[in-house]
Amino acid sequence: MKRKVRSKHNRKKQSKRGDVQNWFLNVAIFCLAVIIGGFIYSTGKRMNDNLQKVMLSTAETMSAPENPFSNIIIEVLNGTEKPGLALEFTNYLRQQGFDVIASGNASRSDVPQTILIQRADVPEKLSSVNATLSLDSGRLYDEKDPSLQVDMTLIIGKDYNTLPVYSKIQSIKEN
Known part of the structure; x- marks a missing residue:
């Protein structure tokens, strides 16, 4: 009978260890997801800023008066x-x-x-x-x-x- 109790006790310990490990893994995954999300947001924001700069510089170039003879x-x-x-x-x-x-x-x-x-x-x-x-x-x-x-x-x-x-x-x- 003692053996059965020990095995139940061991199972509880193992399940508690598993719960703690799962909890740490979930926290680690959440932290990585936040870091990756921040990276994606930062990269997207930089790309958008660069796109706006390109659009502004293109608009300035296009607004210059065109020479009527340049296509001859x-x-x-x-x-x-x-x-x-x-x-x-x-x-x-x-x-x-x-x-x-x-x-x-x-x-x-x-x-x-x-x-x-x-x-x-x-x-x-x-x-x-x-x-x-x-x-x-x-x-x-x-x-x-x-x-x-x-x-x-x-x-x-x-x-x-x-x-x-x-x-x-x-x-x-x-x-």
Whole structure:
């Protein structure tokens, strides 16, 4: 009979130990849950703050006035033997707000007159560029070529120094 009592007593002790262990485990799990919850909250708050900063900086950037010529893509080619002429015209056109993506020498260096070639089907862009360059209508050509990925090609000819725009280019170059 004593053995049975002892085993009941041992079971009570073991169950009390188990209850204490379970209680400590539950407290530990609760503490870890609070720590993890705090970490998630803190990380989420930081991410939200950063998102608001990005949104504010984007809003400031987007509010800047847009250049009406920035969507007109031009390539400038020098059809003369004068070095640096394409760069002079490129700098002028960029100063006016055009997007000049290529500048270099034409396949020939004996082009008699300056011409503006429309490469994309956008006549309003041609008129905008020509308003800046002041070329007569005989110098405007329509040779569409979407593979070039430009709206216009300006080929500077030997008559560059007689163009009305060239005096403006020279005054910029001197300043």
